Amino acid sequence: MTARTLYDKLWDEHVVHTEDDGTAVLYIDRHLLHEVTSPQAFEGLELASRKVWRLSANLAVSDHNVPTTDRSGGIADPISKLQVDTLDQNCDRHGVTQFKMNDKRQGIVHVIGPEQGATLPGMTVVCGDSHTSTHGAFGALAHGIGTSEVEHVLATQTLLAKKAKNMLIRVEGQVVPGVGAKDIVLAIIGKIGTAGGTGYTIEFGGSAIRALTMEGRMTICNMAIEAGARAGLIAVDETTLNYVKGRPFTPTGVEWDLAVQYWRGLHSDAGAHFDAVVELDASQIRPQVTWGTSPEMVLDVNARVPDPDKEKDAVKRGAIERALQYMSLEPNKAIADIHVDKVFIGSCTNSRIEDMREAAAVVRRIGGRLASNVKLALVVPGSGLVKAQAEAEGLDQVFKAAGFEWREPGCSMCLAMNADRLEPGERCASTSNRNFEGRQGAGGRTHLVSPAMAAAAAMRGHFVDVSHLA
Numbered sequence: 001m002t003a004r005t006l007y008d009k010l011w012d013e014h015v016v017h018t019e020d021d022g023t024a025v026l027y028i029d030r031h032l033l034h035e036v037t038s039p040q041a042f043e044g045l046e047l048a049s050r051k052v053w054r055l056s057a058n059l060a061v062s063d064h065n066v067p068t069t070d071r072s073g074g075i076a077d078p079i080s081k082l083q084v085d086t087l088d089q090n091c092d093r094h095g096v097t098q099f100k101m102n103d104k105r106q107g108i109v110h111v112i113g114p115e116q117g118a119t120l121p122g123m124t125v126v127c128g129d130s131h132t133s134t135h136g137a138f139g140a141l142a143h144g145i146g147t148s149e150v151e152h153v154l155a156t157q158t159l160l161a162k163k164a165k166n167m168l169i170r171v172e173g174q175v176v177p178g179v180g181a182k183d184i185v186l187a188i189i190g191k192i193g194t195a196g197g198t199g200y201t202i203e204f205g206g207s208a209i210r211a212l213t214m215e216g217r218m219t220i221c222n223m224a225i226e227a228g229a230r231a232g233l234i235a236v237d238e239t240t241l242n243y244v245k246g247r248p249f250t251p252t253g254v255e256w257d258l259a260v261q262y263w264r265g266l267h268s269d270a271g272a273h274f275d276a277v278v279e280l281d282a283s284q285i286r287p288q289v290t291w292g293t294s295p296e297m298v299l300d301v302n303a304r305v306p307d308p309d310k311e312k313d314a315v316k317r318g319a320i321e322r323a324l325q326y327m328s329l330e331p332n333k334a335i336a337d338i339h340v341d342k343v344f345i346g347s348c349t350n351s352r353i354e355d356m357r358e359a360a361a362v363v364r365r366i367g368g369r370l371a372s373n374v375k376l377a378l379v380v381p382g383s384g385l386v387k388a389q390a391e392a393e394g395l396d397q398v399f400k401a402a403g404f405e406w407r408e409p410g411c412s413m414c415l416a417m418n419a420d421r422l423e424p425g426e427r428c429a430s431t432s433n434r435n436f437e438g439r440q441g442a443g444g445r446t447h448l449v450s451p452a453m454a455a456a457a458a459m460r461g462h463f464v465d466v467s468h469l470a
């Protein structure tokens with residue numbers, strides 16, 4: 001048999017039918033839902049007098065619009081309240097399993113899927129959300145879909161799709177202390193650009209990827225979409241199996257044994273063909289900070305922001321000038337001299353228990369309180385269970401003692417869809433994944449960093465190289 005990539009295997013296993021033009025009907029194993037992209041889908045389903053095809057494949061949660069402060073009084077904003085109430089009603093009416101706002105299993109959809117074992121190796125996983133790529137960390141074929149596709153999946157448990165090309169990004173070697181998954185993926189995007197992965201499914205491999213925990217692997221695959229790829233993948237290994245074992249939705253007994261046997265084959269075969277291969281040396285990666293309005297506008301913390309005058313290409317020069325203007329940065333300014341007003345530790349990129357631990361460790365090491373120029377520093381765990389675990393470890397106390405706010409789980413300041421946002425002109429060190437104009441609030445300025453870097457920026461008031469703290 002010809003050698004196949006992991007993507008080829010997952011694709012072959014789920015194709016129900018392929019048309020002559022390559023359009024395929026894919027069977028979907030897991031469908032995750034949130035309040036933003038599901039209302040019209042349920043409405044369409046009802047207008048056509050259809051039922052949900054396979055109820056047990058669906059799992060829903062509200063995350064974008066939920067408040068991260070005390071929830072006992074409900075949601076103050078009427079638009080947010082309507083979205084969350086609508087999801088509750090739709091799920092109740094159709095019998096879809098849902099974690100409601102005050103359920104301790106509630107959280108960001110891309111955090112709770114894996115946490116519950118609802119995301120498993122070998123699955124096709126879809127959700128009306130671009131960061132569904134996160135779930136590819138489990139050797140699952142996972143990508144975002146649009147609202148009309150959400151309706152299609154609810155009604156038929158299938159999706160129309162065309163196969164992408166195969167790309168391998170190999171990261172070999174060992175990172176220096178203080179450098180983690182977020183720095184690796186930002187460095188990858190810095191290298192290939194935000195369109196580098198367009199048309200591909202990216203498999204991340206190499207010793208530096210294999211060395212990551214599942215949390216780190218999710219951070220990597222989460223940002224595959226920022227590299228232009230709809231899906232990112234990482235092969236199944238012992239780390240994967242250890243993570244999924246014993247979770248609420250994970251199979252047990254004989255089913256577990258059979259599943260594991262199959263899952264162990266979920267890696268690219270030796271000699272499998274990739275249409276593109278990119279290589280990075282992990283030991284060369286330093287803590288990353290974005291300086292502009294796209295994730296590819298990223299540099300080492302020890303670098304200086306670019307000087308447009310040194311750029312010969314007129315299009316690139318214009319982009320640098322616009323980004324510097326929006327970000328209110330002088331050319332050649334040292335990144336370490338950039339001061340921040342707010343700090344956000346959270347989002348589906350970096351709100352898992354390891355992220356909380358990484359940030360708390362930096363807070364402890366630096367000691368004392370938030371820098372005086374930092375007006376607000378939020379720590380928003382990705383789920384109620386992450387929150388409880390962090391509290392059991394005393395991490396909340398570390399944050400609170402230093403002046404951080406310890407919040408309830410949700411998307412929070414990753415995007416301005418709830419009460420947490422930047423005011424015009426405010427500058428933020430953020431562990432989220434997008435930094436375009438206005439993403440965290442109109443006129444807000446976002447610098448994407450790792451949890452360790454965000455914590456250090458909160459304590460020192462500006463960016464510092466955390467590899468020197470380690």
Ligand SMILES: CC(C)[C@H](C(=O)O)[C@@H](O)C(=O)O
Pocket residue numbers: 036037064128129130131144415
């Ligand atoms: C609201 C949702 C459709 C959107 C996405 O698809 O990514 C959001 O989660 C985001 O991160 O911008």
Ligand code: SF4
Pocket residue numbers: 063064108129131347348349410411414415432433
């Ligand atoms: S945390 Fe941010 S990126 Fe993730 S789903 Fe929510 S809004 Fe989208």
